[in-house]
Amino acid sequence: MSDTTPQASGARILVIDDGITMRLYYRTVLEAAGFTVEEATNGVEGYEKAVAQSYDLLIVDINMPKMDGYSLLRAIRSEAAIRSVPAVTVSTEAGPDDATRAFQSGANFYLVKPVAPQALTELARLMAGGRS
Amino acid sequence: MALLRAKPSAPPESLPAAPGDDRASLLANLHSPEPAVRRGAARALTSHPEAAMALCDRLDIETSPSVRAVLFTVLIRQESPAVVARLLVHLRSDDAALRNGTIEALQEMRGTVTPHVRDLLDDPDSDVRIFAVNILGALCDPETPALLVDVLRHEPHVNVCAAAVDALAEVGTPDAIEALEALRTRFGDEPFLTFAIDTTIRRIRGG
Numbered sequence: 001m002s003d004t005t006p007q008a009s010g011a012r013i014l015v016i017d018d019g020i021t022m023r024l025y026y027r028t029v030l031e032a033a034g035f036t037v038e039e040a041t042n043g044v045e046g047y048e049k050a051v052a053q054s055y056d057l058l059i060v061d062i063n064m065p066k067m068d069g070y071s072l073l074r075a076i077r078s079e080a081a082i083r084s085v086p087a088v089t090v091s092t093e094a095g096p097d098d099a100t101r102a103f104q105s106g107a108n109f110y111l112v113k114p115v116a117p118q119a120l121t122e123l124a125r126l127m128a129g130g131r132s
Numbered sequence: 133m134a135l136l137r138a139k140p141s142a143p144p145e146s147l148p149a150a151p152g153d154d155r156a157s158l159l160a161n162l163h164s165p166e167p168a169v170r171r172g173a174a175r176a177l178t179s180h181p182e183a184a185m186a187l188c189d190r191l192d193i194e195t196s197p198s199v200r201a202v203l204f205t206v207l208i209r210q211e212s213p214a215v216v217a218r219l220l221v222h223l224r225s226d227d228a229a230l231r232n233g234t235i236e237a238l239q240e241m242r243g244t245v246t247p248h249v250r251d252l253l254d255d256p257d258s259d260v261r262i263f264a265v266n267i268l269g270a271l272c273d274p275e276t277p278a279l280l281v282d283v284l285r286h287e288p289h290v291n292v293c294a295a296a297v298d299a300l301a302e303v304g305t306p307d308a309i310e311a312l313e314a315l316r317t318r319f320g321d322e323p324f325l326t327f328a329i330d331t332t333i334r335r336i337r338g339g
Contacts, residue, residue: 019295019298020298020301020302021294021297021298021301021327021328021331021332022298022324022328024327024331025324025327025328025331028327062228063228063231063232063235063263063266064232065232065235065236066236067229068228068229068231068232069228070228070229071228071229092258092259092262092291093259097226101226101228113291113294113324114290114291114294114322114323114324114325115324116323116324117323
């Protein structure tokens with residue numbers, strides 16, 4: 001999972017996923033690319049963190065306990081202070097309806113699992129940029 | 133053809149009202165237009181296990197998140213093979229909140245779920261198989277590790293295998309390591325799966 005492209009300079013990413021291995025994977029890949037990563041284990045925790053702190057990008061799983069990814073995105077998009085934070089949804093569901101549902105809920109981009117490290121870091125750079 | 137709509141206050145056909153108790157009014161209130169009334173009725177029916185199918189009927193059409201939450205809580209307490217069978221239908225729902233609520237409820241029903249979920253491991257829909265693995269992983273059933281290892285050996289879909297690897301990170305035993313290594317050979321070109329296998333083996337070994 002080496003990455004030779006320039007490092008992102010500290011942009012903050014919140015990963016919201018109930019899978020422990022998935023969160024560790026995102027953290028490993030994104031921190032190696034220079035991002036600062038925080039985690040939430042479900043939609044409710046993700047919402048609370050997104051409201052309480054400032055992030056440059058949210059990575060949101062769809063199927064999660066307590067609050068699913070679609071509901072989380074709708075809640076975030078209705079909260080004035082954080083409605084413009086870019087969000088990528090990641091799901092095992094690859095149907096066109098699933099992507100449409102994600103976009104209608106407020107996603108800016110839709111990724112289907114499994115996500116390759118390079119695709120993840122390039123998308124993160126594009127959407128979160130870096131703080132110089 | 134005219135469409136006939138059931139009266140909202142009519143008790144569900146699956147449970148005839150018994151004379152002389154308040155069950156009939158509780159069943160009627162399950163279909164009240166007011167979410168607070170439906171919520172209260174569902175909660176009060178906790179002590180009526182014979183009302184489980186009526187609660188399942190309501191869950192099929194309920195849209196209020198707070199009423200759904202109570203319905204799930206009561207159905208967990210009224211766990212039975214019939215309730216599990218009714219809940220499993222919602223794993224195929226397009227409503228992510230209903231689907232995920234169902235998964236959480238089934239994960240709480242530890243006594244009767246495994247045989248039903250085991251059958252879903254052969255479902256033609258890979259997402260249903262992922263949900264089955266997620267449910268199994270949360271059940272404290274002695275059968276779970278062996279079922280997950282079987283998924284590693286036979287499952288063709290990478291995301292179902294990834295779900296099984298993730299579950300084994302929590303419940304796996306050293307018996308799973310051989311199957312994890314074999315999976316690495318099968319999906320060696322998938323960086324996430326390789327990462328997950330390494331992580332899970334390390335956790336099983338106590339690293």
